[in-house]
Structures are given as C-alpha cells and as structure tokens.
Amino acid sequence: MRSLFSYNKDYYGGGLMILVGLAAVRAGTQYPMGTLARMGPGLFPTALGAILAAIGLAIALSARSAVAPSPHPAGSESGAHPAFDPRAWGGIIGGTLAFMLLSKYGGLVPATFALVFISAMGDRENSLMEAFLLSISMVVIAVVAFWWALQLQFSLFSWG
Amino acid sequence: MIEQSLLGLWYGFGVAFDPHNLMWSLFGVLVGNLVGVIPGMGTMSTISVLLPLTFGMQPVPAILMLAGIFYGSTYGGAISAILLNLPSHPPHAVACLDGYPLTKQGKGGKALGLAMLASFFATGFGILVMLFASPLLVAVAFKFGPAEIFSVMLLGLLAGSTMSRGSAIKGVAMVLLGLLCGVVGTDVNSGTVRFSFGVHELWDGLNLIALALGMFAVGDFLLNVNRTVYATHSASVRARDMMPNWADVKQSFLPMLRGTLIGTLFGAMPGTGPTITSFIGYAFERKVSKTPERFGHGAIEGIVASEAASHAKAQVDFVPTMCLGIPGDPIMALILGALMIQGITPGPQLITEHPDLFWGLIASFWVGNALLLLLNVPMIGIWVKVLRVPYRYLFPSAMFFVVIGVYSHDSNLFHIAEMLAIGAATALLMALKFPIAPILLGFVLGPMVEENFRRALMVSNGSMSIFIDRPVSAGFVAVSALLILLQIVAYLRGTRNKLGVLPT
Numbered sequence: 001m002r003s004l005f006s007y008n009k010d011y012y013g014g015g016l017m018i019l020v021g022l023a024a025v026r027a028g029t030q031y032p033m034g035t036l037a038r039m040g041p042g043l044f045p046t047a048l049g050a051i052l053a054a055i056g057l058a059i060a061l062s063a064r065s066a067v068a069p070s071p072h073p074a075g076s077e078s079g080a081h082p083a084f085d086p087r088a089w090g091g092i093i094g095g096t097l098a099f100m101l102l103s104k105y106g107g108l109v110p111a112t113f114a115l116v117f118i119s120a121m122g123d124r125e126n127s128l129m130e131a132f133l134l135s136i137s138m139v140v141i142a143v144v145a146f147w148w149a150l151q152l153q154f155s156l157f158s159w160g
Numbered sequence: 161m162i163e164q165s166l167l168g169l170w171y172g173f174g175v176a177f178d179p180h181n182l183m184w185s186l187f188g189v190l191v192g193n194l195v196g197v198i199p200g201m202g203t204m205s206t207i208s209v210l211l212p213l214t215f216g217m218q219p220v221p222a223i224l225m226l227a228g229i230f231y232g233s234t235y236g237g238a239i240s241a242i243l244l245n246l247p248s249h250p251p252h253a254v255a256c257l258d259g260y261p262l263t264k265q266g267k268g269g270k271a272l273g274l275a276m277l278a279s280f281f282a283t284g285f286g287i288l289v290m291l292f293a294s295p296l297l298v299a300v301a302f303k304f305g306p307a308e309i310f311s312v313m314l315l316g317l318l319a320g321s322t323m324s325r326g327s328a329i330k331g332v333a334m335v336l337l338g339l340l341c342g343v344v345g346t347d348v349n350s351g352t353v354r355f356s357f358g359v360h361e362l363w364d365g366l367n368l369i370a371l372a373l374g375m376f377a378v379g380d381f382l383l384n385v386n387r388t389v390y391a392t393h394s395a396s397v398r399a400r401d402m403m404p405n406w407a408d409v410k411q412s413f414l415p416m417l418r419g420t421l422i423g424t425l426f427g428a429m430p431g432t433g434p435t436i437t438s439f440i441g442y443a444f445e446r447k448v449s450k451t452p453e454r455f456g457h458g459a460i461e462g463i464v465a466s467e468a469a470s471h472a473k474a475q476v477d478f479v480p481t482m483c484l485g486i487p488g489d490p491i492m493a494l495i496l497g498a499l500m501i502q503g504i505t506p507g508p509q510l511i512t513e514h515p516d517l518f519w520g521l522i523a524s525f526w527v528g529n530a531l532l533l534l535l536n537v538p539m540i541g542i543w544v545k546v547l548r549v550p551y552r553y554l555f556p557s558a559m560f561f562v563v564i565g566v567y568s569h570d571s572n573l574f575h576i577a578e579m580l581a582i583g584a585a586t587a588l589l590m591a592l593k594f595p596i597a598p599i600l601l602g603f604v605l606g607p608m609v610e611e612n613f614r615r616a617l618m619v620s621n622g623s624m625s626i627f628i629d630r631p632v633s634a635g636f637v638a639v640s641a642l643l644i645l646l647q648i649v650a651y652l653r654g655t656r657n658k659l660g661v662l663p664t
Contacts, residue, residue, distance in 0.1 A: 059330060085387060120552070120553075122385055123386060153571060
C-alpha cells in the first residue's frame with residue numbers, strides 16, 4: 001500500500017481526474033446540449049468534464065518529471081504517508097454513522113456520547129477511560145449549550 | 161466621493177457600536193482566536209465549524225461575527241506559528257521561519273507582540289484602502305456586463321488556483337472539480353435537475369456547510385489522526401513579555417510599512433492567495449535587509465513584514481468580495497457563501513441596498529482588531545494553555561461540533577452523510593497531494609460563472625468573440641492567458657533545472 005502510494009502520486013491523481021472528467025462528460029451529455037447562443041443544461045458540465053479530463057492527462061503525463069511538490073517550511077506533515085489509517089477512519093466514520101442512527105433511535109444524549117466516544121477510540125493513544133470522560137463532557141456541553149441555550153430542536157432521549 | 165465614504169463610515173461606526181452587534185463581534189473575535197490558536201485548526205476549519213452558529217441570526221450581526229472569527233483566527237494562527245512552529249494557517253508558515261527561533265531564544269513574547277502590532281497596523285491601512293477603493297470599484301462594476309463578469313471570474317479562478325501553494329496544474333484541476341460540484345442541483349435556466357444521482361436532497365445542490373466541513377474538518381481529521389505528532393513543550397509567555405520596547409518598534413516600522421504596501425498591492429489582484437503574499441513580503445524584506453543572513457534565525461523584520469503583508473491583503477480582499485461578489489480566495493468564498501445563505505447577494509448594489517451591512521462591516525474591522533490587540537495581551541496565558549491541549553482530545557470534540565453544526569442547519573441527517581462522503585473524498589485528494597482549497601472557490605463561483613457565460617453568449621448570439629471584443633473583458637482574458645503562459649514557462653524551466661538536482 002505504502003509503496004504504491006509513495007511511488008508516484010501524480011500518476012494516480014491524474015488518472016483519477018481523467019476518470020472524474022470522463023464521468024462528468026458522460027453524465028453531462030445525458031442532458032440537452034442546446035446551441036452556443038441558447039445553451040442547454042448539458043453543455044457547461046460536459047465542457048468542464050472534458051477540460052478536467054485533459055488536465056488529468058497532463059498531470060499523469062508530467063508525473064515522471066514533477067519532483068518536490070511544494071516547499072514545506074516547518075514540516076508538520078512532511079513526507080509521504082499512506083492516506084488510509086484504518087483505525088482513524090473507522091473511528092471517525094463509525095462515530096458519525098452511530099450519531100446518525102442514534103439521533104433517530106436514541107436522542108441527543110446517546111448520539112453525542114457515541115459520536116465522541118467512537119471517534120476518540122480512533123486515536124491509538126486514547127484509553128477507554130479518557131474517551132469516556134471526554135464523551136461525558138461533550139454530552140454536558142451538548143445539553144447545556146445546544147439543547148438548553150441554543151434551543152436546538154433535538155430531544156435528549158427518544159425511542160423511535 | 162470621499163465625503164460620502166466618510167459619512168458612510170460614521171454611520172458604520174454607529175452600527176458596529178450598537179451593543180447587540182458589538183457583542184457578537186466580540187464573541188466572534190474571541191471564539192475565532194480561541195479556535196485559531198488550537199494546533200491543527202486553520203482559518204478555514206475555524207470558520208467552517210463556527211458558520212452554523214450564524215444561521216439563526218440577523219444578517220448584520222451574523223456577518224460581523226463571521227468577520228470577527230476570520231481575523232480572530234488569523235491572530236490565533238500567528239500564536240501557534242511563533243510559539244510552536246506550527247503553521248495551522250498556511251500564510252503563517254513564514255512566521256515560523258523567524259518566530260520559532262525567537263521563541264527558542266526566549267523572545268517569543270516580543271515576537272508575538274510585534275506580530276500583532278504589525279497585523280493591527282496593516283489591517284488599519286487595508287481598511288483605509290477598502291474605504292476609498294470600494295466606491296470606485298462599484299462605479300466601475302455597474303458598467304460590467306455578463307462578458308466582463310465572466311472574464312474577471314475566469315481570472316480569479318485561474319489566479320486562485322495557480323498562485324496558491326503546490327502544483328499549479330493540480331490547483332486548476334481542483335477548481336474544475338469545484339465548478340463541477342457547483343453544477344449539482346437544479347439548473348436555474350431550464351429547471352433541469354443535474355447530477356443529483358436520483359437523490360432528492362441534492363436538488364438544491366451540495367450544501368455549502370457540508371462541503372466546507374467535510375473538506376476542512378473531516379478530511380483533515382481522517383488524514384491526521386494517529387499520524388500528526390505535535391510538539392508537546394511550549395514556551396511560557398506572560399503578558400509583560402509581549403510589550404515591545406521603543407527600539408523594537410523603530411526597527412520594525414519600515415518592514416511593517418513595506419509589508420503592508422505589498423499586501424495592499426496583492427489584495428488588489430484577484431486570486432493571489434494570502435500565502436503567496438506573505439512569502440513575497442518576507443522575501444522582499446530579506447532582499448532589502450542589510451543583514452539577510454539573520455533571516456531564518458530570528459529576524460524580527462521577517463515576521464513583521466510577512467504578517468503585515470498577509471493582514472493587509474486579507475483586508476483589501478474584502479473589496480472584490482463585497483463589491484463585485486467575486487471572492488479573492490477560498491476564505492472569502494466561504495464568507496460569500498455565508499452571505500448568500502443570509503439571503504444577501506454581494507455585488508455593486510450591496511452598498512446602496514445594505515449600507516448597514518457594508519459600512520458596519522468596515523467599521524467593525526477596526527473595532528474588532530482593536531479588541532483583538534487589547535484582548536491578546538491579557539489572555540496570552542490562556543492561549544498558551546490551549547496550545548497544550550493534545551490533538552487526541554481535540555478532534556473527537558471537534559467532530560461533535562462539526563456534526564451538530566451540519567445537522568442544525570436544516571435538521572436533515574442526509575447532510576451529515578454528505579459531509580462524511582465529501583470528507584473521505586477530500587482525504588483521498590489530499591493524500592494524492594492535490595490542494596483542496598480551490599475546490600471551494602470553484603464551488604461558490606460555479607453557478608455564477610455558468611450563468612454569466614450563458615448570458616454573454618446569448619447576448620452575442622453564440623459568438624465567442626464577445627469575450628475579446630469588449631475591451632475590459634479582453635484585458636482580463638489577456639491577463640488570464642498570460643498567467644497560463646507564465647505557468648507553462650515556469651514548468652518547462654523547472655523540469656530542465658531539476659534534472660540535475662536531487663529531489664528533496
């Protein structure tokens with residue numbers, strides 16, 4: 001995974017742009033084109049897609065010669081790293097999905113708790129206890145600031 | 161004209177000092193500063209996270225608060241850049257170069273104090289320019305037809321994508337992607353629903369809040385959790401350390417002035433981002449300095465000049481955003497989007513239709529910046545403590561604010577899912593080293609670009625030559641073409657040079 005990504009990012013990036021551009025062209029041509037004087041809804045997105053695909057091609061072609069993308073002064077995120085940290089992605093996406101589910105079948109309090117707790121567990125260094133305390137404090141903020149002070153239309157507990 | 165502006169400003173101060181407005185301005189400044197200090201929260205994510213708070217408000221306090229958040233977070237960004245060597249906001253990357261060495265020498269407080277003084281000075285100057293340039297620009301803008309508007313937007317988009325950090329061509333790709341995102345939803349001319357993938361919620365287009373939060377908060381978290389190691393130590397700075405002495409002020413005055421002028425000049429050019437402005441301010445200062453070797457080892461002039469440049473630029477940037485409705489950079493695009501959510505269309509008619517908003521905003525810049533300067537001195541101790549909050553506590557809490565913010569907009573769970581999907585896509589793009597900010601620029605401008613393109617060609621009966629037949633439009637097109645040409649030349653020269661140089 002790592003070697004695939006750090007090998008030549010522009011190659012994949014360009015390819016991705018070609019794909020997105022072509023998809024936009026294909027979707028855009030489904031709508032009426034019209035003429036230049038009386039443009040239909042399809043023309044603008046089709047044109048954008050075509051240009052994007054062409055630029056994607058240029059990015060992919062120049063991938064070999066492009067080195068050292070941008071000077072990064074302080075280096076807070078220097079170096080190539082894989083995009084995908086399963087634990088982080090699992091925590092953030094899982095927490096958000098849990099919020100969506102629990103806000104419907106649970107209410108603000110359990111939804112907030114689940115969101116913060118699951119996201120916090122996405123970080124390797126957080127212990128269960130820390131995640132628990134953090135979630136409890138966010139629940140308090142949610143109830144006091146959003147439910148009570150800002151009058152957010154969201155019941156604290158609900159069943160269904 | 162000048163008399164009118166002064167009268168307007170007088171009226172604006174009345175609006176800005178209205179207790180209700182003043183309270184929200186102060187709140188915005190404080191919260192913006194607080195969130196901006198937090199390592200890893202840039203101006204974009206700060207504004208995005210706090211944007212939902214403004215929905216229930218009247219337009220004037222809402223926009224005053226947003227502007228407060230904006231400059232509050234840039235002040236906050238300077239603190240984490242100088243004390244921790246962390247550029248959470250790219251324009252502050254330059255402040256790290258000399259600020260952090262000064263912190264290591266124990267002079268971090270003084271560096272901060274002077275940086276804030278420089279920001280205040282530059283902002284004041286920028287406001288003056290804004291005050292007198294806006295009515296002029298408005299007079300010109302009223303003569304613009306669709307062809308001119310399209311051309312100036314084209315220039316803005318091109319400049320915004322090619323002159324920011326990173327690869328120019330990838331920036332252009334991202335602007336195009338943003339324009340495509342802007343296509344989603346109902347086409348105003350024909351009523352056709354485009355790119356909705358059969359989802360009813362997308363008929364109104366992608367949600368700006370979901371897009372901004374997905375891009376600048378969720379995408380960032382996905383990429384940085386478990387990976388970002390922030391410095392744990394931080395210098396202790398007390399209020400009295402920040403007081404610069406007379407010699408410091410004398411030493412920094414000229415760099416401050418030069419930085420301000422550079423920032424003002426760049427503010428007048430659409431699309432040149434604040435990052436490039438601060439870099440040029442810094443580079444220029446090093447060039448004119450008698451002792452350029454001190455730069456990078458704690459030269460106060462470098463900090464002062466770059467901070468002044470980026471703040472003057474930020475202020476002047478409000479001119480095209482408010483008067484033409486054309487944002488100079490993604491942050492302005494976000495503020496423009498917020499205005500539109502409030503039901504206000506920025507443009508030449510803004511000054512006459514919403515004088516309270518326009519002049520109140522200008523006056524509140526002064527008020528807000530004075531507040532910041534006053535607040536930051538006694539509160540520096542608190543900010544330093546905030547700097548120590550670890551990322552692993554921050555992002556789960558931020559996730560809550562993000563999710564509740566998207567949800568509270570219209571109580572629709574769909575937008576949370578939308579934000580999540582956008583966040584994942586953004587993380588992928590960032591991993592592929594695409595600059596993501598231009599997406600937002602394209603997204604906000606997209607519908608306007610299409611609308612004016614279509615209207616211009618309707619006027620000309622389908623002839624593309626309308627864009628070069630009209631002199632003003634031709635000028636913008638020529639500058640755009642020049643910009644592309646410069647990029648190609650720079651690229652070709654770059655590849656030739658790099659053949660002999662090892663990649664760093």
